[in-house]
Structures are given as structure tokens and as C-alpha cells.
Amino acid sequence: MEYISVSQYAEKFGISSRTARNYCANGKIDGAFLTGKTWNIPADAILPGRKTTRSKHSPLLDALSVQKAGRMKDGIYNRTQIDLAYNSNHIEGSRLTHIQTRYIFETNTIGVADGAVNVDDVIETVNHFRCFDYVIDNAMEKLTEAFIKHLHLLLKSGTSDSRLEWFAVGDYKRMPNEVGGKVTCQPIKVHREMKLLLKQYNAIKRPSFEDILDFHVRFEEIHPFQDGNGRVGRLLLFKECLGNGHVPFIITDDMKMFYYRGLQEWGHIRGYLTDTCLAAQDNYKVILDYFKIKY
Secondary structure, eight states: EEEHHHHHHHHHHOOOHHHHHHHHTOOSSSSSSSEEEEEEEEETTTOOOSSOOSSSSSHHHHHHHHHHHHHOOHHHHHHHHHHHHHHHHHHHTOOOOHHHHHHHHHSOOOOOOOSSOOOHHHHHHHHHHHHHHHHTTTTTOOOHHHHHHHHHHHHTTSSSGGGGGTTTSSSSSSOOETTEEEEEEOHHHHHHHHHHHHHHHTSSSOOHHHHHHHHHHHHHHOSSSSSOOOHHHHHHHHHHHTTTTSOOOOOOOGHHHHHHHHHHHHHOOOHHHHHHHHHHHHHHHHHHHHHTTTO
């Protein structure tokens, strides 16, 4: 039998080499085997199906739910709450440190050694904890406009934005906005575009990892809210991975530029975002291994 390399297989199907290696490592390519550190792939191997079986039982979701209910400290729930809130908020400009984020979650206090602390940063951190609890409670439910709007309501309630007459907390934007200098969906069209996006996504019975990333990109392109789109979008990413049998992940602040590039290039080269998210997934797997949670 003739065999080809990972790079040849990736080029053949228009995917990244990282994605191809991931398929091999997870046994998704029949007949692929390792020689040293090199994967050998049958030349006639096909691309694995995009669909995966929806998870009916997730050890991670079980652990998060149990630890949330018991407010257990120092477990996977505690770690994920802090890491996800810190990184997602920091990507959007929050100046709170990881330690301050931890103090807020664990002690409901904040330590300030030097300088001042932005009140909205504190409020949105506390709100993000509530958002993640909401994600855990509804991880297995299909996405709806009502669910997404409620996430935004939880995130932005009590902030200075919520006191602005034109800022719609828990509802779609009223004023046009941009993201990275790129135009987004006009307010009058948001409801229609979100309805279409959810209809198409929910029609997929078993969303693949790529399906979930595609949803995320399209959500961010619509940019349905006046502010908070990135954080809501990343919470949805976590939820959909958790509810569909994929290991969820946290985009850390040091991955920000790779993540943004992946969003921008999705329509041309999907591997940029896929590779970034797979790397983030690998990082979260290390944490799951530490807490001995199967995936």
C-alpha cells in the first residue's frame, strides 16, 4: 500500500497539517500509523466525517455541575471560572490581574496595591461568573436568541453602559458598530441574520468542531450587540463544545492576535483559527488531566 505524509494529506484536502495530525492522533484516519514521530497515512484515505456523536454523558459537565452546586474550591469549576473570566475580559481590555480575578471569585473582595481599579472591570468580572454558571446549567440545550440575549443581559447588567439610553442591555444593538475597523451587520438586519444563523446551525444534528467554529465566526461577523460580543461569543464556544462532545477551551490573552487573525481569515484559510483553538484545547486538556477528568 502507498502512504503519504501529513503535509501531503493536508494539501490534498485543503486542511492544515495540525488538523491532519489531530485526525491521526484521535484514530479518525483508518490505517494511519506512526514511525518514530512521523505519521504514515494511506494514500487512499478519505477525510473523516464532519459529524460527531452528541455527548449524552460528559464527565466534565458532571464535574462542573456538581462543583458549582457545592461551591467547591480548588477544583475544575473554580479553575475554569477564574481562567475564563480573566482571559476573556483581558482580551477586551480589562486591567484586572489574574490574582485579582481569583480574589473576586473566591472571597468577593478585591486587592488594590497601586493605582485605581475600573469599576466596570469588577462588575463585568462578577457578571462573567454568573454567565458561566448559566452556560453550565444550559449546556445541553439548543441555542436560541433568548438564551444569547440573556447571556448579554447577565454580562452587562450594572455597568456604566447599562445606564446609557441608547445602549440595549440584553437586546440587539441600536447603533451601527465596527470590529477591528471592519463593518458589521446593520442594527435593522441583526434579528433576521441571527434567526437565519441559528436556524442553519441548529439544523446540524451533531455539530462538529468546525461547525462550532464556523458559528462563532458568523456570530462575531454579525456582532449583534453594542458591546460584549467577544465575551458572549467565547462563552457560546465553550457551551457548544461542552454540549456536543468536544473538549472546550479557553482563548488565553497571549493567543489574542492568533485568534483575531483566525477570525479574519476564516473565509480563506480555516486552519488559522482551527489551529489556534486546537492549541487552546490542548492546554485545557492538561488541566483536565491534572484534575483526572476524562474526555
